[in-house]
Amino acid sequence: MNIAIMVCKKMTFECSGTWCFKAFNEREKAFEIYKDNSKVNLCSFFHCNGCGSDLDKELEYKVTQLNKMEVDTVHMSRCIEVECNRYNEIKDFLIKNNFKVVEGTH
Numbered sequence: 001m002n003i004a005i006m007v008c009k010k011m012t013f014e015c016s017g018t019w020c021f022k023a024f025n026e027r028e029k030a031f032e033i034y035k036d037n038s039k040v041n042l043c044s045f046f047h048c049n050g051c052g053s054d055l056d057k058e059l060e061y062k063v064t065q066l067n068k069m070e071v072d073t074v075h076m077s078r079c080i081e082v083e084c085n086r087y088n089e090i091k092d093f094l095i096k097n098n099f100k101v102v103e104g105t106h
């Protein structure tokens, strides 16, 4: 099973992503659902860059890459919820692109 973490671009200058990785490595918080699954691969930690109007256009290549890596689940990090007024739109975009969405990381 291949998963990815999506974070907000606004955090690029501040966040190292370490708490997301710690939570994944220790299968805690939102990653607790994988506790009994040793075959989970974290394949991508990517930034949303969808601040413009067209999510399809702005995230198209990232979706292509995720598909090539057979990522089926995207974790939406808490920073998106905090920083973004388009949370539900982004969630719908991921679902429309056939990803299972899990809300949260750590």
Ligand code: SF4
Pocket (backbone or CB within 6 Å): 007, 008, 009, 010, 048, 049, 050, 051, 052, 080, 083, 084, 085, 086, 090
């Ligand atoms: S659209 Fe939202 S989540 Fe994406 S970069 Fe802009 S503020 Fe962050």
